[in-house]
Amino acid sequence: MRILLFLLFIIYACIGTCLAQPEIHINIPAYSLELIESDSGEVLKQYNIAVGTPYEQTPVGTFHIFHKEKDPTWIPGDNFTDHSPVPPGPDNPLGTRWMEFKKNYGIHGTNKGWDINYPVSGGCIRMQDADASKLFELVDIGTPVYICYETMMLIEKSDGLYLKVYPDIYNRQTNSPNRIFELFHNYRDKYQSPSQPHILKTEFDTAYEVKIAVPKTTNNTAATRP
Structure with missing residues (x-):
């Protein structure tokens, strides 16, 4: 009986492991x-990836992988004058793998190494x-794909606490002092609230970090208590 129970436990554990499906999370900026x-x-x-240009933006939302293909053929879209299919090979901009999550949008390789970390695609994820x-x-048909556009986060x-x-x-006006305080709300019990809003840079090409709060201590907790 004990052996039977042990075997059942192993079977259920294996099933649980198999059902634990990974998820793809993408942050465009x-x-x-x-x-x-x-789990x-x-x-x-x-x-690291490349995303869509400001004119052909990568879609935001919840999707799932519904088609996978090795060595795909690329068919140029409407914005190309030549619509001739490009077979697998070094001239194919899809690279050697295609994972489609929305009609005509996929996660794929590239035949260019320099375009990663830039907004240069037609909306796909390179x-x-x-x-x-x-x-x-590592992914299967049905793997969830979550794509967001978050330009600010706390670390x-x-x-x-760093911003x-x-x-x-995509010029969505998402960088603002109000957004900082919205993000800080979940950390207010652990960190001293910023005394003044961080002055955000208006022009910058790469991400930056700045410390905006320090951990609360007994002294500063007492000082802020009404």
Whole structure:
């Protein structure tokens, strides 16, 4: 009987492991794709990516992988004068892997290594071809894809709370002092509130970090108590 119960436990444990499906999380301004374990939230892999231009933006929302293809053929879209299909090979801008999450939008490789970390695609997510090949093996049909546009985030470090700001590449006016205080709301019990709003840079090409709050101590907690 004990052996039977042990075997049943092993079977259920294996089923639970198999059902734990990873998720793809993409933040457009960060040029970042993360593969996340759905149950624990652990980041399994992180890849740098390229995203859509301001004129052909990468869509935001919740999607899922519904088509995967090795060595895809590329068919140029309406904005190209030549619509001749491009077969697999070094001239194919899709690289060697295609993972479609919305009609005509996919996560794929590239035949150019220089375009990662830039808004240069027609709306798709480009990866280094080697990275796309690895991701291809880690996801299945049905894998969720969450795409967001977050230009500001807070990061906890040993000496305080830091604000990380990404360029607003789609000019959505998402970098604002009010947004800082909205983000800080979830940290107000641990950190001393900023005495004044951080003056945001108006022109910058790469992300930057700045410390905006320090951990609360007994003294400053008492000082802020009504």
